Amino acid sequence: MRECKSTPKTKLKLRVLKRLMSRKKGWGMTDEQQKPGIVCVPMTVGELAEKLNRPVNAVIVMLLKQGIVATRNQVVTAEVVARAAEFFDVPVIEAVSEKRESVRERALLVGRLPYERMPVVVVVGHVDHGKTTLLDYIRKTRVAAREKGGITQHIGAYEAHTDHGNLVFIDTPGHEAFSVMRSRGLSIADLAVLVVGVDNGVQPQTIEAYELAKAAQVPIVVALNKIDKVTPKQIEEVRHALNKIGLVPEEWGGETVFIPVSALKGDGVDQLLDMLMLQAKMIGGLTSYLDVPSLGFVLESRFEKGRGPVATVINRTGVLRIGDSFVCGNAFGKVSSIKDFAGTSIKEAKPSEPIVIAGFSELPRAGDMFKVVPAAALKAEHIEERALSPSALTVASAPRPGAIRVIVKADTASGKEVLVSSLEKLSAKAHSGVSIVASGVGTITESDIALAADTQAMVLGLHVKMDAQATRLAQEFQVTVKLFDIIYKLLEMLEELLQRGKPVKKVIKKTGEAVVLKVFDIKKLGIVAGAQMVDGTCNRNSTVKIFRSARLVGKGSISSLQRDRNSVKEVRKGFECAFMVDGFTDWQVDDRVECYSEVKED
Numbered sequence: 001m002r003e004c005k006s007t008p009k010t011k012l013k014l015r016v017l018k019r020l021m022s023r024k025k026g027w028g029m030t031d032e033q034q035k036p037g038i039v040c041v042p043m044t045v046g047e048l049a050e051k052l053n054r055p056v057n058a059v060i061v062m063l064l065k066q067g068i069v070a071t072r073n074q075v076v077t078a079e080v081v082a083r084a085a086e087f088f089d090v091p092v093i094e095a096v097s098e099k100r101e102s103v104r105e106r107a108l109l110v111g112r113l114p115y116e117r118m119p120v121v122v123v124v125g126h127v128d129h130g131k132t133t134l135l136d137y138i139r140k141t142r143v144a145a146r147e148k149g150g151i152t153q154h155i156g157a158y159e160a161h162t163d164h165g166n167l168v169f170i171d172t173p174g175h176e177a178f179s180v181m182r183s184r185g186l187s188i189a190d191l192a193v194l195v196v197g198v199d200n201g202v203q204p205q206t207i208e209a210y211e212l213a214k215a216a217q218v219p220i221v222v223a224l225n226k227i228d229k230v231t232p233k234q235i236e237e238v239r240h241a242l243n244k245i246g247l248v249p250e251e252w253g254g255e256t257v258f259i260p261v262s263a264l265k266g267d268g269v270d271q272l273l274d275m276l277m278l279q280a281k282m283i284g285g286l287t288s289y290l291d292v293p294s295l296g297f298v299l300e301s302r303f304e305k306g307r308g309p310v311a312t313v314i315n316r317t318g319v320l321r322i323g324d325s326f327v328c329g330n331a332f333g334k335v336s337s338i339k340d341f342a343g344t345s346i347k348e349a350k351p352s353e354p355i356v357i358a359g360f361s362e363l364p365r366a367g368d369m370f371k372v373v374p375a376a377a378l379k380a381e382h383i384e385e386r387a388l389s390p391s392a393l394t395v396a397s398a399p400r401p402g403a404i405r406v407i408v409k410a411d412t413a414s415g416k417e418v419l420v421s422s423l424e425k426l427s428a429k430a431h432s433g434v435s436i437v438a439s440g441v442g443t444i445t446e447s448d449i450a451l452a453a454d455t456q457a458m459v460l461g462l463h464v465k466m467d468a469q470a471t472r473l474a475q476e477f478q479v480t481v482k483l484f485d486i487i488y489k490l491l492e493m494l495e496e497l498l499q500r501g502k503p504v505k506k507v508i509k510k511t512g513e514a515v516v517l518k519v520f521d522i523k524k525l526g527i528v529a530g531a532q533m534v535d536g537t538c539n540r541n542s543t544v545k546i547f548r549s550a551r552l553v554g555k556g557s558i559s560s561l562q563r564d565r566n567s568v569k570e571v572r573k574g575f576e577c578a579f580m581v582d583g584f585t586d587w588q589v590d591d592r593v594e595c596y597s598e599v600k601e602d
Helices: 008-022 045-052 056-065 078-087 103-107 131-139 176-187 204-215 232-244 269-283 413-429 446-455 468-477 487-501
Strands: 092-094 114-116 120-125 156-162 165-171 191-197 220-225 257-260 287-289 295-304 308-317 325-328 331-340 354-360 369-372 393-395 404-410 434-441 458-462 481-484 506-522 526-539 543-548 551-563 570-572 576-581 592-600
Touching: 045 056, 045 078, 056 078, 120 131, 120 204, 131 156, 131 165, 131 191, 131 220, 131 269, 156 354, 165 269, 191 204, 191 269, 204 220, 220 232, 220 269, 232 257, 257 269, 287 308, 295 354, 295 413, 295 434, 308 369, 404 413, 404 446, 404 487, 413 434, 413 458, 413 487, 434 446, 446 458, 446 468, 458 487, 481 487, 506 576, 526 551, 526 592, 551 570
Parallel strands: 120 165, 120 191, 191 220, 220 257, 404 434, 404 458, 458 481
Antiparallel strands: 114 287, 156 165, 295 308, 295 369, 308 354, 325 331, 325 369, 331 354, 393 434, 506 526, 506 592, 526 570, 526 576, 543 551, 543 592, 551 576
16 A cells, blocks of 8 residues: 555645635544545545545535535546545545456456356347337337337337246337447347338348348348238248348248248247247357456446436346446446336346446446446546536537537437437538537536527437526527427428528529510610510520621620510510610611520529
């Protein structure tokens, strides 16, 4: 053990703060009440207060004075612990850290308590081909009815108890905007069910899902869904289409199992489950261990009111318990609560169980590896110190001129990622484009509205709400806020706005032709050509070309156009008219006049 030194730069500030706060009644403690020492490791503010033997409020105020916003359940770094301990005159010591293991070494740890974990099955396919309806039938719940617009917009992990054994199913979105989420679902799966609606056939996301599964080397079972709606001939046509992309049925000499099902009626579902369990036993690799540190993967993350950042995790090895310290990408923390897929609070989770965990220092990214580590291993050099209030927005670079400026908020981290990616693709196709001023996760707040007012941006929300203060401020500053439940509705709205703002491209086009019948020299007015329209139209904003015996003799803009001695905007075929042209007076009878106007390009 060695003494942990605070930086010289903070000592003066700490002494001043100490004198100020010692004046608060009840915050001073006697020497007998002080702890003998505190280990210099990351911990929650509540734990820090307990180890310092000080009120939590006193510690929170001290941190605020240091520019760190933290609540009771948030984790602070070892350096912050050292500052607080020095401020409260508690000796600080640093534990000697253990040797850090690589991710690969951790993943290959073998224990003494083997455990046959449940197979993880990912369900993929094109939008509206019946993936969620299939899971709905298997789990005997109405998940499909709760999804907006009939499409699944988050990764859902569900444990299914069947007569054939327990399986964990992952439902992934089929809409093209969610390809990243589909690839993450496949990356942690043992098996894939490719759902193909035989009434709609092979579609782009069908091919994409197959290619992702093939790249991840995940065995595929094809579920030919909606057989109750089609003829046997249509089913055979879909088999042939799948065969062309590389999915050869077993009965044709291939290695892919095809199961005809009706997710709505349940026909063939038992056979599908039997085949999944058989495939799981054939591939093996499902043995895990309970006496090794827990390791898993993040499927989804979001902010929950009262719980802070939470993540849906599939645990792959070890037993995860409340109180375990962990690292997860850039996030870290201590497990403060665990809920199973049904929302029931549990104290521990075994391998393959889908769970929702709270206790993160910040939102982890979907796909991050979640691993339990000793508390002493969370060293300051591995954790970047940051203000611990959840950051609502990621501010982008300066908006490009002429673009539609938007601030986007989504309910989950991967939802935000998908939305930002979709907007960037949309912007690349448009003339003026879309500039994402900032993006974030969670409820639309006053700070979002204030930023929108400052940058003249609109606020777009996907699956989120506005708080009362934000609503009031939006009305006061006249900030446009649009909320959506379905991503493609949001994209359609922006496409329409981009079309409105698109500059109209115009071309010069011949609109009509006239023949000069008589030439007039009118006093105080000038030379006027009297003509008859023989084709099309001529308007007073037209430019003309004058031809004489197929030779161009002049051109210019019409300065005056009359019919029956009255000024008119336009003259059509068959009518006589009189006009003057700027810069041309040498008219002769039988001159041919071609009229040209600027019109919108087709």
